[in-house]
Amino acid sequence: MRVRDIIDKIFLIEIFKGLLLTLKMLFSKSVTIQYPFERRKIHDGFRGKHALVRDPFTGDGKCIGCMRCTTVCPSRCIYIKREKTENRMVVTDYVIDASRCIFCAYCVEACPVCALVLTEDFEYSSYTRKSLIFDKEQLLKNWDEFVSKWPHDFYFNKFWQPPGIDPSRWPKTKREQKPIPIKRVIEIEKEKDE
Amino acid sequence: MDTLHIIVITILKTAIYFGILMLHVAYATYAERKVIGHIQLRLGPMVVGPHGLLQPIADVVKLIFKEDVIPIKVDRTIFKVAPLISLTAALSTFAVIPVNKNWVIADINVGLLYVIGIAGIGTYGIIFAGWSSNSKYAFLGGLRSAAQMISYEVALGLSLVGVILMAESFNLTEIVNKQSEYWYGMFLFPQIIGYFVFVVAMLAETNRLPFDLPEAETELVAGYFVEYSGIRFSLFYLAEYLAMFCMSALATICFWGGWTIPPILIKNLPFLEFVPGVVWFLLKVYFHIFLFFWLRGTLPRYRYDQLMAIGWKILIPLALVNIMITSIFKYYS
Ligand code: SF4
Ligand code: SF4
Numbered sequence: 001m002r003v004r005d006i007i008d009k010i011f012l013i014e015i016f017k018g019l020l021l022t023l024k025m026l027f028s029k030s031v032t033i034q035y036p037f038e039r040r041k042i043h044d045g046f047r048g049k050h051a052l053v054r055d056p057f058t059g060d061g062k063c064i065g066c067m068r069c070t071t072v073c074p075s076r077c078i079y080i081k082r083e084k085t086e087n088r089m090v091v092t093d094y095v096i097d098a099s100r101c102i103f104c105a106y107c108v109e110a111c112p113v114c115a116l117v118l119t120e121d122f123e124y125s126s127y128t129r130k131s132l133i134f135d136k137e138q139l140l141k142n143w144d145e146f147v148s149k150w151p152h153d154f155y156f157n158k159f160w161q162p163p164g165i166d167p168s169r170w171p172k173t174k175r176e177q178k179p180i181p182i183k184r185v186i187e188i189e190k191e192k193d194e
Numbered sequence: 195m196d197t198l199h200i201i202v203i204t205i206l207k208t209a210i211y212f213g214i215l216m217l218h219v220a221y222a223t224y225a226e227r228k229v230i231g232h233i234q235l236r237l238g239p240m241v242v243g244p245h246g247l248l249q250p251i252a253d254v255v256k257l258i259f260k261e262d263v264i265p266i267k268v269d270r271t272i273f274k275v276a277p278l279i280s281l282t283a284a285l286s287t288f289a290v291i292p293v294n295k296n297w298v299i300a301d302i303n304v305g306l307l308y309v310i311g312i313a314g315i316g317t318y319g320i321i322f323a324g325w326s327s328n329s330k331y332a333f334l335g336g337l338r339s340a341a342q343m344i345s346y347e348v349a350l351g352l353s354l355v356g357v358i359l360m361a362e363s364f365n366l367t368e369i370v371n372k373q374s375e376y377w378y379g380m381f382l383f384p385q386i387i388g389y390f391v392f393v394v395a396m397l398a399e400t401n402r403l404p405f406d407l408p409e410a411e412t413e414l415v416a417g418y419f420v421e422y423s424g425i426r427f428s429l430f431y432l433a434e435y436l437a438m439f440c441m442s443a444l445a446t447i448c449f450w451g452g453w454t455i456p457p458i459l460i461k462n463l464p465f466l467e468f469v470p471g472v473v474w475f476l477l478k479v480y481f482h483i484f485l486f487f488w489l490r491g492t493l494p495r496y497r498y499d500q501l502m503a504i505g506w507k508i509l510i511p512l513a514l515v516n517i518m519i520t521s522i523f524k525y526y527s
Contacts, residue, residue: 015493023488025233026233026488030235032237
């Protein structure tokens with residue numbers, strides 16, 4: 001063993017082994033994805049840019065101002081302004097500071113009416129922080145933007161029905177949440193215009 | 195008239211050499227990025243031109259137009275002169291390097307000494323840059339470089355003594371001619387110890403990994419050129435790559451038989467004789483350049499005391515033993 005060690009040392013066996021390895025790597029296939037030209041497939045439940053679902057019937061957000069998302073958010077980046085008018089809660093503004101968000105999707109899971117989604121849009125970096133603070137209008141716009149590129153007719157976010165909790169304990173709206181028809185939005189808008 | 199003739203021819207030759215060299219350096223940076231990239235399973239530059247082939251040109255344009263910042267408290271004159279010293283030293287070495295039979299700018303008798311001497315002058319540029327930058331990191335980088343150069347210059351010089359003994363000449367053309375007298379056509383085989391010492395010392399001389407301690411991004415930010423930017427920074431870069439080519443050419447000439455190939459090969463495969471010598475020369479140089487990249491992609495950086503220990507305790511004794519063995523053989527044959 002000792003002689004072996006000495007021979008290894010004199011003839012730099014280990015360095016040559018390393019060189020051989022790197023040479024082998026040199027001729028193996030590289031794993032680079034050339035991003036702006038090639039994109040990888042986005043997996044189900046990818047957590048990207050925030051959006052508020054636009055209700056296909058009212059054209060407004062579905063949020064009822066229950067404050068659950070604000071409460072559950074670990075980085076405290078959701079701010080909701082609400083008013084009580086005619087015994088009803090009206091959400092006047094809904095702000096998410098995306099620059100502080102950790103994309104845990106707790107807010108999406110907690111929402112009882114499935115008003116919130118983390119879309120699959122991840123290309124929204126910007127030079128100013130301000131443009132990363134989404135207000136309600138921006139969040140609804142994010143939804144429209146996302147939906148316009150969505151290839152299917154229906155949208156369903158898998159965090160709306162979080163696994164691991166007995167479905168009977170979900171709120172009713174959550175239990176009954178069906179995939180949202182996207183084409184509907186356009187149809188209804190058309191009807192309104194006419 | 196005759197003198198004028200020679201001067202004009204020399205200037206023309208120099209200009210051609212210079213142009214070719216610059217192109218080589220530009221594409222050496224490209225090749226390095228590609229090789230290191232593929233070693234790390236990346237692709238390297240891909241966007242500018244097909245397979246990123248125009249990347250070096252884009253880089254040059256960028257470096258030229260970049261803002262050239264000179265910090266306030268530097269010693270301005272020396273700060274500006276330092277990169278030029280490094281570059282001039284690196285460029286001048288090519289004056290004596292023959293690329294083919296009689297293709298050389300200056301065929302002088304002490305070619306080898308000249309190359310080693312001039313290559314050492316590049317250190318001045320580095321020390322000046324480190325000192326004039328008025329920054330601790332740059333200064334430390336410069337000092338390290340000085341210490342490293344002095345230690346490895348000795349090993350480099352000694353490793354070539356074996357070659358000089360065998361060739362009985364300092365003239366680089368002569369050294370190549372002498373090699374083709376043997377049937378194996380290269381000093382690589384009898385001088386394998388010398389070649390090993392030379393390769394290690396050449397890595398250290400050119401400040402390449404695993405001996406790039408004057409730069410050492412992790413400990414010294416970037417070493418002696420921290421304060422440099424834009425075109426001045428690129429001059430240092432240029433000098434480093436030129437030094438790489440110079441050392442590769444030296445290794446080719448002294449150990450790999452320059453532009454010749456072993457006579458035994460020609461005997462068995464006669465058609466090889468028609469390949470111009472410069473092709474063999476370039477192939478051998480490219481192999482060494484690749485060796486630089488390959489080693490860079492493989493080995494981690496040495497610690498500073500390890501570097502010094504390798505230089506003084508291993509390389510120099512090895513080179514001395516090599517000289518002894520060579521002399522004894524020379525004496526009895
Ligand atoms: S994803 Fe998590 S951090 Fe981001 S807003 Fe929702 S709850 Fe807060
Ligand atoms: S949990 Fe849903 S409904 Fe409640 S405030 Fe948040 S987004 Fe609105």
